[in-house]
Amino acid sequence: MKLFANILLAALVGIASSVSFAADEHAAASAAAEPAKPAKPDPAKGDAVFNATPANSQSCASCHNADGNSAIAANPKLAQQHPEYILKQLQDFKSGKRKSAIMKPLASALSDEDMRNIAWFVGSKKVKPGFSKDKDTVALGEKIYRGGIGERQIPACAGCHSPNGAGIPAQYPRLGGQNADYTVAQLTAFRDNVRLNSLPMTGVAAKLNDREIKAVADYIAGLR
Numbered sequence: 001m002k003l004f005a006n007i008l009l010a011a012l013v014g015i016a017s018s019v020s021f022a023a024d025e026h027a028a029a030s031a032a033a034e035p036a037k038p039a040k041p042d043p044a045k046g047d048a049v050f051n052a053t054p055a056n057s058q059s060c061a062s063c064h065n066a067d068g069n070s071a072i073a074a075n076p077k078l079a080q081q082h083p084e085y086i087l088k089q090l091q092d093f094k095s096g097k098r099k100s101a102i103m104k105p106l107a108s109a110l111s112d113e114d115m116r117n118i119a120w121f122v123g124s125k126k127v128k129p130g131f132s133k134d135k136d137t138v139a140l141g142e143k144i145y146r147g148g149i150g151e152r153q154i155p156a157c158a159g160c161h162s163p164n165g166a167g168i169p170a171q172y173p174r175l176g177g178q179n180a181d182y183t184v185a186q187l188t189a190f191r192d193n194v195r196l197n198s199l200p201m202t203g204v205a206a207k208l209n210d211r212e213i214k215a216v217a218d219y220i221a222g223l224r
C-alpha cells in the first residue's frame, strides 16, 4: 500500500514536471530573442572539458573514466545519470551545500555552461551494468528496495527511484548499477547528517542501520 502510494506520488510529481516543462518551453519560445537564457547544452563541449587535464589538477575522467563509468568503487558512475541531477550536484559542490573536499575545488573551477555541457555529456553515455556480490544479504536488500520496512517507517526506494533503479528524469536520480561502496558512503552521509543537500533522503536514511545500508547498496549495484 505504502509502495503504491509512493509510486502514485512519484507519478503525480512526474506529470506536474512534464506540464511545467511544456510551460518552460513555451516561455522560452516567446522569449527567444532575449540573450539571458542559458544556451542549449552541448555534450561535445562537455566531453572536451570532462576529458581535458587542467593546469594544476586532475581531469574528471581520471577519476570517473572517459565516459563517466567510474571503475574505482569509491567514485560514483555518472554515465546515464539524469543531467538535471548532475547539474544540481555540481552546483551544490560549488556552493558548499554538498560537502566534498575532492569535488569542491573541481566544481568551483567550472562555469555554469561547463556544468550543463558536462551533465548532458555524461547523461548521454550508457551506464556499465554492475552486480550484487553478497548472496547472504540480497534478499534483505531487495525487501528494503521494493517494499521498505513498514514498521519502522522506512519507505520503499522503488517508490521514487523506480523498480529497476532508473529513477525519474529531473526528479529522482538513477541508482541502478551504481558502485556499492559509493552508495554505502552516501546513505551513511545522509543518515549521519553529513550530506545535507536533500531533505527527502535525510528522512529516508535516518532509520537505516549499517547492515541494511550495505544490503540495499549491494542490491542496487545489480539493478538494471
Ligand code: HEC
Residues within 6 Å of the ligand: 050, 058, 059, 060, 061, 062, 063, 064, 074, 075, 076, 077, 078, 086, 089, 090, 099, 100, 102, 103, 106, 107, 110, 118
Ligand atoms: C580525485 C578524483 C575525482 C576527480 C578528479 C573528480 N571527481 Fe567527481 N567525485 C569524486 C568522488 C570521490 C565523489 C563522491 C563525493 C562525495 O563524497 O560525496 C565525486 C562525485 C561527483 C559527482 C556527484 C555524483 C552523484 O551521483 O551524486 C559528480 C556530478 C562529479 N563527481 C563530477 C565530476 C566532474 C565534472 C569532475 C571534473 C571537473 C570530477 N567529478 C572530478 C572523485 C573525483
Ligand code: HEC
Residues within 6 Å of the ligand: 006, 076, 088, 144, 145, 154, 155, 156, 157, 158, 159, 160, 161, 171, 172, 173, 175, 183, 186, 187, 197, 198, 200, 201, 204, 216
Ligand atoms: C521520497 C522520494 C525518495 C525515496 C522514497 C527514496 N529516495 Fe533516494 N533520493 C531522492 C532524491 C530526491 C534524491 C536526490 C538528492 C539530491 O538532489 O541531492 C535521492 C538520492 C539518493 C541517493 C544519492 C544518489 C547519488 O548518486 O549520490 C541514494 C544513494 C539514494 N537516494 C538511495 C535511496 C535508497 C536506498 C532508498 C530506499 C531506502 C531511497 N533512496 C528512497 C528521493 C527518494
